[in-house]
Amino acid sequence: MIETRRLTGALRTAHPGTMAANFWRFRYLLWYLVVRNLRIQYKQSIFGYAWVLLSPLFQLLVYSFVFSQVLNTPSQGGVPFLLFLLVGLIPWIFFSNSVAAATESISGGGALVTVVYFPREILTAASVLTRVIDLGAGLFLLVLVMLVEGEPLRWSALWMLPLLLVQVLFTLGLAFPLAALNLFFRDVRFLVAVGLNLWFFVTPVLYPVDIVPERYRFIYDLNPMSRLVSSYRWAMFTGVAPPVESILWSIAVSLAVLYVGYRLFKSMEPAFADNV
Amino acid sequence: MPTTSEEVVRLEGVSKRYRRRESETLKEFLAAVARRKAAEPPFYALRDVSFSVRRGETVGIIGRNGSGKTTVLKLIAGVTVPTAGKVTVGGRVSALIELGAGFHPDLTGRENVYLKASILGMSRRRTRESYDAIVEFAELRAFMDTPVKRYSSGMFTRLAFAVAVHSQPEVFLIDESLSVGDAAFREKCYAKVRDFQAGGGTIVLVSHDLQTVASYCDRVLHLEDGRLLFDGDAEEGIARYAASREPAAAV
Numbered sequence: 001m002i003e004t005r006r007l008t009g010a011l012r013t014a015h016p017g018t019m020a021a022n023f024w025r026f027r028y029l030l031w032y033l034v035v036r037n038l039r040i041q042y043k044q045s046i047f048g049y050a051w052v053l054l055s056p057l058f059q060l061l062v063y064s065f066v067f068s069q070v071l072n073t074p075s076q077g078g079v080p081f082l083l084f085l086l087v088g089l090i091p092w093i094f095f096s097n098s099v100a101a102a103t104e105s106i107s108g109g110g111a112l113v114t115v116v117y118f119p120r121e122i123l124t125a126a127s128v129l130t131r132v133i134d135l136g137a138g139l140f141l142l143v144l145v146m147l148v149e150g151e152p153l154r155w156s157a158l159w160m161l162p163l164l165l166v167q168v169l170f171t172l173g174l175a176f177p178l179a180a181l182n183l184f185f186r187d188v189r190f191l192v193a194v195g196l197n198l199w200f201f202v203t204p205v206l207y208p209v210d211i212v213p214e215r216y217r218f219i220y221d222l223n224p225m226s227r228l229v230s231s232y233r234w235a236m237f238t239g240v241a242p243p244v245e246s247i248l249w250s251i252a253v254s255l256a257v258l259y260v261g262y263r264l265f266k267s268m269e270p271a272f273a274d275n276v
Numbered sequence: 277m278p279t280t281s282e283e284v285v286r287l288e289g290v291s292k293r294y295r296r297r298e299s300e301t302l303k304e305f306l307a308a309v310a311r312r313k314a315a316e317p318p319f320y321a322l323r324d325v326s327f328s329v330r331r332g333e334t335v336g337i338i339g340r341n342g343s344g345k346t347t348v349l350k351l352i353a354g355v356t357v358p359t360a361g362k363v364t365v366g367g368r369v370s371a372l373i374e375l376g377a378g379f380h381p382d383l384t385g386r387e388n389v390y391l392k393a394s395i396l397g398m399s400r401r402r403t404r405e406s407y408d409a410i411v412e413f414a415e416l417r418a419f420m421d422t423p424v425k426r427y428s429s430g431m432f433t434r435l436a437f438a439v440a441v442h443s444q445p446e447v448f449l450i451d452e453s454l455s456v457g458d459a460a461f462r463e464k465c466y467a468k469v470r471d472f473q474a475g476g477g478t479i480v481l482v483s484h485d486l487q488t489v490a491s492y493c494d495r496v497l498h499l500e501d502g503r504l505l506f507d508g509d510a511e512e513g514i515a516r517y518a519a520s521r522e523p524a525a526a527v
Contacts, residue, residue: 028394028403036391040382116371116378116395117354270357273350274294 014266016258022119029118033126037101038133052137056093060086060141067206076208079237080149083142087236088205088229090138091164095171095225096196097134102127102175103192106272107183113276120269121262124179128171135164151237159235159242166247166254167228173257176265183275184268203229224253283366284447284478285329285352290361292322292347292502321347322502324361329447331367334479336493336510338486338517343499345482349373349449352480367446367478370396372436379436381425385416388424389439396443406442413464414438434461441468447478466492486514 023030042048060082067073068081075084105127106113106120113120146153182188203225204212212220220226227250231242295318322344329335337345350356351363353371378395379388389410393403411417414434424432440448450469469492473479483489489496489510496513498506506513 025397026394028398028400029391032387032391032394035387036380036383040380043382112378112395113355115350115353115355115373118395118397273356 014263016255016262018266019121019262022121023125026118026122030122030126030129033123034130037126037130041130049133052133053141056089056134056138056141059093060089063089063206073207074211076210076233077237079233080151083145083149083151084208084233084237085206086138086142086145087233088203090135090142091167091229091232092200092203092205092225093138094131094135094164095167096200098128098131098171099175099178099196100189100192101131102171103178103182103189105175106179107186107276109276114273120272121176121265124175124265125172127179128168128175154236154239156235156239156241160232163228163231163235163242163247163250166250167225169258170224170228170250170254173254173259173261176258176261180265180268180272183272199223199225202226205229221249224250282330283328283364284331285366285480286362286364287328287348287351287358288326288362288364290322290325290351290358290363291320292344292351292356293318293320293359295319320502322351322358322499325499325502325504326361327497327504327507329478329480331446331478332473332476333495334473334481334493336489336496337480337482337499338484338489338496338514339499340521344502345499346373346451347502348497348499349451349480349482352447353449365447368397368444369447369449370440370443370445371449371451372440373449373451379424379432382423384423385420385427385435388435389420392436392439393443396440396445398443410435410438410442413442413468415461430458430461437465437468441465441472445477447480448472450479450481450483452483486518490514 038049042051064082064085067085068075073081075081102124105124109120109123112123143153145151178188178192182192202219203223204220209217209220209226209230227246231246231250234240234242325344325348337348339345347356349371350373351358352365353369353373354363354365355371355373357363378392380391383391386407389407390400390403393406394400398406411420414431414437416431416435419427419431424435427435448469469479473492479492481489481492493510495508496506496510496517497504498513498517506516
């Protein structure tokens, strides 16, 4: 019953402001942890960092073949399907890889958790930041495909940057409680894998949201990832700013999730070292 | 902050309980909740321990294996929190608790120095400034670009000690780790420890080697089964501890 008391323990007075201050104070540590993560992940593979590019490329080709050629899924506003897909897929891969990696950030922390103290959110944030490499590679791929397809690069594409920041906050908000819970129950990472898979299909990555029947639309309206993915496309392909209500909804949900997620994380933090 | 400006570490009625088992799966947890089954009797690493350490003091902690010595260091380092009671620390702590604490096997010596220093709260510039001194002290100039997993345990310890001692802590926590290096290096470490003492630094030292404790500590704490049996003059404490061990050794 020790666990129950821990999990329902009183929340410490921690809020995202504390988090931001800790990120700044331990910014070097954050940086070295990101370097470490990258080094370890790609060190012993033959293609090394090329996998960052190869893995989304293969996904892109497979999805594009199945959905565009076999299932005849429409794109939006006359945009080539490959591009349409890519703009949704890149942020999704970033999101999905971040959440999966961050879930194991504390349980895989080893000696960093058991013998030295620093605010543990640094470990989780480093896992998320490490996956920015997926984002970078994806955006590079996107620019290449746009050049090949002759699609113009519009100023409104700059909207992607603040929106991606919102996505990072949302990701952190989910990653914190998942990373903490995974320490107490190793089932969490399996649940996360299943959950991300389901979530992928209720986010309009492989198809435009307008082919979804009206009665299911509310799921997409509530889902911030769906809002974000639609907004990214809007920014890339229309030349004007994405709908305000989508942006505001994404920001509101992200901040709320971050606030609650971070507090849950901090309330469980004292027990971390004894459970790794 | 400690209540008097002199105290840098203070433990008040501290107990630390650990579970005996590994963390459970969700299934076991839910089953336990459903049945309201009482958990196994917990294990107490520390029971109602109170003491404080003043600035500039060197305190040795002695006791058998499993008496709670390392737990005390972990509590002071803030790695783990007490189950009951309060731990207050009023200064920057650097701890050498386990061999190569916080080093990552796949990173090189150089990268680990920067990683470890950033954990200890050193800025990149300060680390760069003390980098040469660290490498010099560790005598590892030729191995700084080698991943530390290729290091011997002695090399590991040397680097860990070098970084910890150059991070200019106010409170330095040292576990057995020092006994790993060779005699010459150990001498060098102890010389550094003397310097640190002379500079007014505070040390909490855990060791099985009573001679080491006798030569560095003004005061000892004797722990037995998680209880504090003795807190006072080093010579007296060591004598008592040695006496308490003798009958067992004779058998």
